[in-house]
Amino acid sequence: MPRIHDGRAPLISIGVPAYNAETFIVAALESLLAQEVTDLEVVVSDNGSTDGTERLCREIAARDPRVRYVRQPVNRGGAANFNAVFALRHPGARYFKWAAADDVHDPRYLTAVLALLEDPTVAVAHTATDDIDEDGNRIKLWGDQGIRADHPDVAVRFADLSRRNHECFSIFGLMRTELLASTHGLGMYPESDRVLLAELSLQGRLADDPRVLFHRRQHSGRSVHAYPTARSRVAWFNPGLVGRPVFPEWRLGRGYLEAALRAPLRTEDRARVLATMGGWTVSHGPKLARNLARTAVELARGEVSVRRSPARASAPAPAPGPEPARRASTV
Structure with a gap:
């Protein structure tokens, strides 16, 4: 039977940042509540959804006391919502993980990653990953990306995670709460999930169980499809930067x-x-130069302004996706 806490700290807090997620959020939450490890809480931070997300989450919360639903008054952008759901966790939870409102976890997922975290040199624990379609059918099996995130040398880990293109699967891994709290969280700028993983790697290895226990949902509403470049993903990470030089x-x-x-x-x-x-500076030199050239053109055309518009800074984000960008950055 699920463990009911009655104010006691759960072992694991799972934060689910959501926005207009009615299509897949029920399957996502049910996969978390079906974990072999039942000593957990699931906190949903709804970033001002305009669809049926609130109704569905409240229905699930009414059935399972481990679910807590919090509705944000406005959509402040994806990065702010990821940080908000971490702040909403039970303060006594020993472990924390983010879970997207469209992905699916095998019931054995938490058992597997908890076993990895028994090793004190591991900072983030995850599993092998595949992509599934809207109906849950596998469309791609992800193998080794060649990123030495589990290397014992901290400089090797940091160099690979910062300099090489990779899918940021481990942002949804299990972490020690105190370790994540020691970082600056998800930055309010595009691709900051890459920076956070690199920062976590400075305190330990990023380890994966080889079993495919994490299923990433591919669908037309994902933010990487709506915002295919790092420059355009500003609208997802931080809508307050839209219209400003980036x-x-x-x-x-x-x-x-x-x-x-x-x-x-x-x-x-x-x-x-x-x-x-x-x-890093040498390998990214061409992109750094293109950033400068592109912004100069935008300023000349009046497409961006160095002045921040109060109305634009407070406007809700138009982003459709509930998850951070998890593909390689392009300029």
Whole structure:
């Protein structure tokens, strides 16, 4: 039987940021509530949905006391909602994970990742992943991406996660709550999920169970389809930046640098990690240059302004997807 907490801290808090997610959120939540590990809570932060998301979530919460539904007054953008649902967790939960409102977890998922976190050198635990279609049929099996995120050398982990294109599956992995709380969370800029994973790698390995226990849903409403480039994904991550000059690659580099500077590293390890940023600058040089050229053109055409419009800054985000961008950034 599911464990009912009556105010006691659950072992695991699962945060589900949602926006207009009525099509798949029931299947997503039911897969979390069906986990072998029952000592959990599921907190849904609804980013001002205009569809049936609220009704469906309240119905599930009425049936299972482990579900808590919170409705945000306006859509503040995807990054803010991810951070909000972490802040809404039970403060005593030992572990935390984000779960998208359209993905599906095998009932054995939490059992598998908890076993990985018994190793104190592991910072984030996840499993192998496949893509499923709207009907739940497998359309792609993801293999090894060649990212050495589980390498024992912190500089190797950071270099691979910051310099190489990869799918950010592990952003939905299980983490120790105190470790995630020590970071700056998801940044209010495009591709900040990459920066957060790199920052987490500075404190431990990103390990995966080889079994396919995480099913990523592919559908037309995903944010990566609506916003195919890092520049356009500003509207999803932070609608307050829409209409302002955006330097996505420069902001990404700054995020990596800030993460390396604030992480609790030994002096020699910090120096080696910072040295990898030189390689990052060289490999990303063309994109950095294109960012500058593109913004200069936009400013000349009046397409963006250095002044922030109060109306635009407070407007709800138009983003349809409930999940952060999980594909390689393009300029």
